[in-house]
Amino acid sequence: MSVRRLAAEQPDDFVFTPENLEWAQATVQKYPEGRQASAVIPLLWRAQVQNGGWVSEPALRYVAEMLGMAYIRVYEIVTFYTMFNLQPVGRYYVQVCGTTPCMLNGSEDLKEACRKHIGPKDTVSDDGKFSWTEVECLGACVNAPMVQINKYYYEDLTEESLGKIIERLRKGESVPPGPQDGRQGCAPKSGPNTLIDSSIYGADKSGPEPGYAGTSDSKAKMPGPY
Amino acid sequence: MPKLIIDGNEHDVPDGITLIQACGLVGVEIPRFCFHERLSIAGNCRMCLVEVVGMPKPIASCAMSVSDLRPSPDGTPPTINTKSETTRRAQEGTMEFLLVNHPLDCPICDQGGECDLQDQAMAYGFNAGRFKDNKRAVEDKYLGPLIKTAMTRCIHCTRCVRFMTEVAGVPELGLIGRGEDAEITSYLEHGLHSNLSANVVDLCPVGALTSKPYAFQARPWELTKTPSIDIMDAVGSAIRVDSRGKEVLRILPRINDAVNEEWISDKARHVWDGLRSQRLDRPYIRKDGKLSPCSWDEAIAAIAERVKGADGAKFGAIAGDLAAAEEMFALKTLADQLGSPNIDCRQDGSKFDPGLGRATYLFNTSINRIEEADAVLLVGSDPRVEAPVLNSRIRKRWKQLDGKLPVGLIGSDVDLTYPYVRLGAGPETLADIANGKHDFAKTLTEAKKPMVILGPPAMARPDGYEILSLAAKVATGVGALDDGWNGFNILHAAAARVAGLDLGFVPGKNGLGTTDMIAAAGRGDLDVLYLLGADEIDMSALGETFVIYQGSHGDNGAHRADVILPGAAYTEKESTYANTEGRVQMTARAIFPPGDAREDWSIVKAVSDAIGKSLPFGTLQELRGKMYASAPQLAQLDTFGAAQESSVAKMAEHAAKPSDEPFGIAIDDYYLTNAIARASAIMASLSAMGADAEKATGTDG
DSSP: OOOOOSSSSOOOOOOHHHHHHHHHHHHTTOTTTGGGGGGGHHHHHHHHHHHHHSOOOOHHHHHHHHHTTHHHHHHHHHOOTTOOOOEEEEEEEEEESSSSSHHHHHHHHHHHHHHHOOSTTTTOOOTSSEEEEESOOOOOOOGOEEEETTEEEEESOOOHHHHHHHHHHHOOOOOOESSSOOOOSSOOOOOOOOSSOOGSSSOOOOOSTTOOOOOTTTTTOEEEOO | OOEEETTTTEEEETTTBHHHHHHHHHHOOOOOOOTTSSSSOOOOOOOEEEEETTOOSSSEEOOOOOGGOOOOSSSSSOEEEEHHHHHHHHHHHHHHHHHHOOOOOOGGOTTTTTTTHHHHHHHOOOOOOOOOOOOOOOOOOHHHHHHOOOOGGGOOOHHHEEEEEEEESOOOOEEESSGGOOEEEEEEGGOOOOOOTTTHHHHHSSSEEEESSTTTTTOOOOOOOEEEEOOTTTTOOEEEEEEEEEEEEEEEEEEEEEBBTTTOOHHHHGGGGGGGBBBBBOOOOTTTTTEEEEHHHHOOOOOHHHHOEEEEEEEEEOOOTTTTTTHHHHHHHHHHHOOOOESSSSSOOOOOOGGGGGGGGSSSTTSSGGGGSEEEEESSSSSSOOOOHHHHHHHHHHHHHTTTOOOESSSSSOOOOOOOOOEESSHHHHHHTTTTSSSSHHHHHHHHHHHEEOOHHHHSSHHHHHHHHHHHHHHHHTEETTEEEEEEHHHOOOOHHHHHHHTSSSSOOOOHHHHHHHHHHHHHHHHEEEEESOOSSGGGGTTTEEEEEEEEEHHHHHHHHHHHOOOOOEEEEEEEEOOOOOOOEEEOSOOOSSOOOOHHHHHHHHHHHHHHHHOOOHHHHHHHHHHHHGGGGGGGOOOOOOTTHHHHHHHHOOOOOOOOOOOOOOOGGGGGGHHHHHHHHHHHHHHHHHHHHHHHHHHHH
């Protein structure tokens, strides 16, 4: 981590879309009278989503004015929380986990893949589609090494598989998130080694297939914009 | 009253205070950086760790209330050891961590010699640092023309952030980033838009925020420290004038809980460079339309020639905003001896009459007791500009009541740093309240201790007396005058005003006031006009009158004058001022007046000798003796004496018929209100910054 500053080039203006504005007003209502400032983080997050993944200076002021806060108070918050990006990010924002378990399992290779396929850290690629950064533990150590691309986790990566994901996303294909080496969720890599005796299961075959962990919406895990 | 054992001695301490305050009360010093009695508790420097017996770890004594400690099972009171091995190791460890990133640049640091970190590192530090890596470096920030930053030195105590947010009421400073990357800054690094901002320099326990104009001027041990009183506004803040040789190098606040706590305004603090420039250091006389230097004898002879034998009714004297009681008394005595009733200390044209009683022109509640008020009505007043320190008291009260202090304002729309209801623009709203027709009248009536505060724009107008009596009617009507509570308050902006009124420096029988004198001068009905530091009147309207200007600075008055008599500024004489509450205080001489300039009362004395109407005193002591005899209240130094309430009630009986003219603004530019401030380059830069900010808000809209 390093000193965080607002981006040098800023848009002229920021306003919530009508839907976001309605949502924001509802969010502010959740807090007692005089405590509107409590809504600052949700509102900033929504502003970041609307703004393409980063908080601009007009957006910061917009949120501050909406909540009756001094600009400096909101500035303190966006600089404190590293999930608020102060610099523009690519359409696909790759966050490489670099904490110990991922590092031991090859996150350095993933960074190399990012440098090769995207460019230097914290810069947007020339086509505007990608940028990447290193983050602290994303809590998927069992599937190390891993990256988060926008909202989705891509796990059990290698330099090659991450490179392929980036290239497929660049072509506009959708890449299913989750483990990329055929592993089922966070089950043991060598395949199941407990509860494998089928005789322990009853005759009732109703319900989902063993190993089914997804949702009913097959598209829910597809990567895309925020 | 909880019992505590502090370093082996049992003490009873007041409920609800913190451990660090309890230790302070019994005379045990605990080191601290972030803790400050007048700010909220942050608890982030960890320097005040102490051992509390039974606690697994050292306790931050600034954040632990004495009421939260329980006696041990055998009934012994909570035991605090501030000198034990555990405490010492905790303090040494904290200090070592603080010094990890603090640069070793004390030899080039302006804080050197008065630095909390330096002192406490000597007293509580470890003998060596074990950190071998690179220290962090932080970009310096721009915080305006008063505050020089060296942010690498910052230890993140956040005192400055808390001061600006809580006391100044201008939340412009913040701590951005986190951990090692934390930085103190203002939003996008603009200068701080507060006229109390330079207090953060005093609060900073290290050399991160230092005084920009004072940078590299002196070391604290070279300076002569003279306790004195500020006269930039009528609050009379306690100051310390630090001087070296012939120059005042800086002005710092002194603690006076009854007046300024420990804050002073930026103008009081940084006006010192105005004491050096534009000074009148020799007499001048106008020859052939041009002012040329002359000797004292020539100047006084020229005056004597014009005044001797002149008709007393054609002599006038106006005292300015910075004049001290002594010289006003001398000038009044001179005017009496010349038989002239034309004297006035109200150069802004306000309509006070000392004959009505002292309570009609004082801040009767007292600044201290603002902290008891439960409703405030401001009439034509912008205390943030007229008396910044007093405004921070009202803000303090507003905070004490959790924002439930009802504040109503009649007058211009201004920023007070706390919310208020703007009731109206002019006297008709005040009349509504007086008649009980306005909702706010109910608020004031229901309040136990309501305050009505009148600012200069309410009085400095032709119908000023009508407004005064109307406000008195409000005060009596809502019960602001009973049970030892006097809620009728006049907020003056000029330091000289109250003493002038106490002395009766107002027109005598058939005498002319300021406005009439100027008009008479323009008509040619006035032969001689004596301006005692009066610069804020319309000099172009004085016609052919012979103008004597006595003062310290070459400002408007000196430009118009026919004879200039160079006087001393407030840091150069021992003189008496009464603040807006009527509290009489004395300035002290820190340096001598420049060149041929002399103490003001002795100039008036010399003039009187030359005219042949010698004043009946030869020394300052004799003058004071006579002055105290004529205005006994001026002898009550440093005390607040409540004035007779009945005079306010009596004034309320007057059937007031004010005009409909709305209240204006008394002070266009806070930083340029008097001759000393107008001579100051620092004030000019602050004024320019303020003008820029106004422009910016204009376009950002």
